[in-house]
Amino acid sequence: MGANSAEIYDVVGVGFGPSNLAFAIALEESGGDASAGPLTSAFFERQPSFGWHRNMLLPSATMQVSFLKDLATLRNPVSRFGFVSFLHASGRLEQFINTQTFFPTREEFHQYLDWAQALFSGKVSYGSEVAGIQLPPESASATAQYLQVDVRDTVRGDIRTVAARNVVISTGLVPQVPDGVASDERVWHSSEFLERFQQVSPETLKKVAVVGAGQSGAEIARFLYDSLPQADIYAIIPSYGYSIADDTPFANRVFDSAAVDDYYFGTERSREAFWRYHKNTNYSVADDEVIRDLYQRVYMDELRGTNRLHILNMARVTNVKRMGNESRVFMESLLDGGSQDLDVNALVFATGYDSMDPSGVLGELDGYCLRDGAGRYQVGRDYRLVTTPDVSCGIYLQGGTEHTHGLTSSLLSNIAVRGGEIADSILRRRSADGPATSAPTTSA
Ligand SMILES: Cc1cc2nc3c(=O)[nH]c(=O)nc-3n(C[C@H](O)[C@H](O)[C@H](O)COP(=O)(O)OP(=O)(O)OC[C@H]3O[C@@H](n4cnc5c(N)ncnc54)[C@H](O)[C@@H]3O)c2cc1C
Structure with missing residues (x-):
């Protein structure tokens, strides 16, 4: 498979969630540099269309970040891609102001992101999964000017290869379930929740358990309690009670x-x-509002003698046994070490995510990326992976940099600024190196 000479980009973005969308906006607003003009770019996203945590767009879920920390405002307060511009374009600016909130619903923020991504339709390919990134074969010994990015069409399965001077990897968090658990049509991770839930007829769900004490676990327990009025809902949490996310x-x-x-x-x-x-x-905690909502439901249950929201605290799932449409959940009590089991019709693991791991898409190229004493990637302040001298191209990360850049690495708070910093770094390096002239010849 060779690089099509028509497909040579200054920047290729892997994934098109909020991080690379914010970066695309920063690139657009940077305007390039006077000598070499705008940077050429292409973004590849494996979903068939834009989607931001679609399976957690629960009706009452709100954002955990101010709308002012949108895709652009913190970097460029007069950007046309800000949340306020979206509200204005949607004819809802005044109505939104009347809600008197900094925290719109997740549903509305999704609409905003979708509106913004539509403005980049010429640069994004959906249904396009980046299967690997490599050095071009002939540059094994020379300093490579381009990387080859293999892009798989998720419908047809065929692969095309494009050449990139820089790649920006923003593939997002990785869903995490306990060892030995596999998700299926009745055992779900929270990242697949709404889709799976809608595939099951509600009357078959008499007993459902949700594992996890974080925001997603609390939101799903509340949603199930409200959506399944005949069902018993079991919240299996490792702590004594839900803990609050500090947003003071x-x-x-x-x-x-x-x-x-x-x-x-x-x-x-x-x-x-x-x-x-x-x-x-942010981690393993839930918003005050959802915690109080859940407590109120437990309390009203007690008042009415209905008791259908069961909080199984200090409990850890040790095993899951699947039996047709049922699952037997084995638990250990962290209070006394005792064991308990529970049969449910559906089991949801809201057990969080691992941080982004670029090693899969990097493949052999990973071997050129330097690591610290603890085996973690070395990353520049500009989010560029530190590589051996064989790679002069830029490999940038948005995510997976908790060890170098801190708590915002997987969050929305800093995406506007970070996108601008990466765009600046790429432009600075291009000015220093001179514009790209030709892509390497690659064998077909
Ligand atoms: C339910 C939920 C709610 C959240 N709410 C908030 C919040 O309110 N505030 C906050 O700050 N953070 C929140 N977060 C954290 C979350 O990480 C960010 O909201 C945001 O999704 C980060 O954007 P991203 O683009 O880095 O990652 P993602 O949104 O995960 O986007 C990555 C994209 O890359 C695509 N992709 C992956 N691999 C490939 C590949 N090989 N080829 C092509 N495409 C690929 C994926 O399909 C995906 O669309 C939330 C997380 C969850 C799970």
Whole structure:
């Protein structure tokens, strides 16, 4: 498979979620440089159309970040791609102001993202999965000017190869389930929740369990309780009760763009302190509103003697046995070590995500990326992977940089600024190296 000479880009984006969308906007607004003009770019997204955590667009779910931390505003407050521009274009600006909130519903934010991505239709290919990135064969010994990006059509299965001077990998979080658990039509990870739920007839769901005490677990327990009025809902949580996400003003400063410098240029000790003191701003915690909502349901159950929302606290799932449409969930009590089991018609693992791991798409190229003593990628402040001198192309990460750039790595808070920093880095390097002239010849 050879690179089509018509398909040579300054930048190829892998994935087209909010991170690469914010980066595409930053590129667009940078306008390139006077000597070499705008950068050429293409983005590849494996979903058939734009989608941001579609399976968690639960009706009452709200954003956990201010709408001002949209795709562009923090980098460019007068951007036409900001949330306020979207509201204006949708004819809802005044109505939104009347809601008096900084936190729109996730459904509305999805509409905003969808509106913004539509403005890039000429640059994005959907149904296009990046299957691998490699050095071109002839540059095994020379410094490679281009990378080959293999893109698989998710419908037809065929692969085309494009050449890129820079790649920006933004493939998102990786769903995590406990060891030994496999998802199927009755055992779901939260990332597949709505789609799976809609495939099952509600009357077959008499007992459903949700594992996990974070935001997704709490939201799904509430949704199931409200959507299945005849069902018993079991929330299996490892803690004594749900813990609140700290979104108070001083703690929230860990998501400011300046905190990235403090983290990046800090010491091992200061970085560890960021996590120790502020992990509870985002990880394994839930919003005050959903916690109070759930508690109110438990309380009203007790009042009415109905008791259908069961909080199984200090409990850890040890095994799951599938039996037709049922699952037997084995649990260990963290209180006394005792065991308990429960038969359910559906089981939802809201057990979180691992951070982005680029090694899959990098394949052999991963071997050219330098790692620190703990085996983690070395990453520049500009989010560029540090490589051996064999690779002069830029490989940038949006995600998977918690160890170098801190808590915002997988979040929306900093995407506008980060996208701008990556665009600036690419432009700076192009000015230093001169514009791309030709792609390497590759064998077919
Ligand atoms: C339910 C939920 C709600 C959240 N809410 C918030 C919030 O309110 N505030 C906040 O700050 N953060 C939130 N987050 C964190 C979340 O990481 C960010 O919202 C956001 O999704 C990050 O954007 P991204 O583009 O980096 O990743 P993603 O949104 O995951 O996008 C990555 C994209 O890459 C595509 N892709 C993956 N592999 C390939 C490949 N090989 N080839 C082509 N395409 C590929 C995927 O299909 C996907 O569309 C939430 C997370 C979840 C799960």
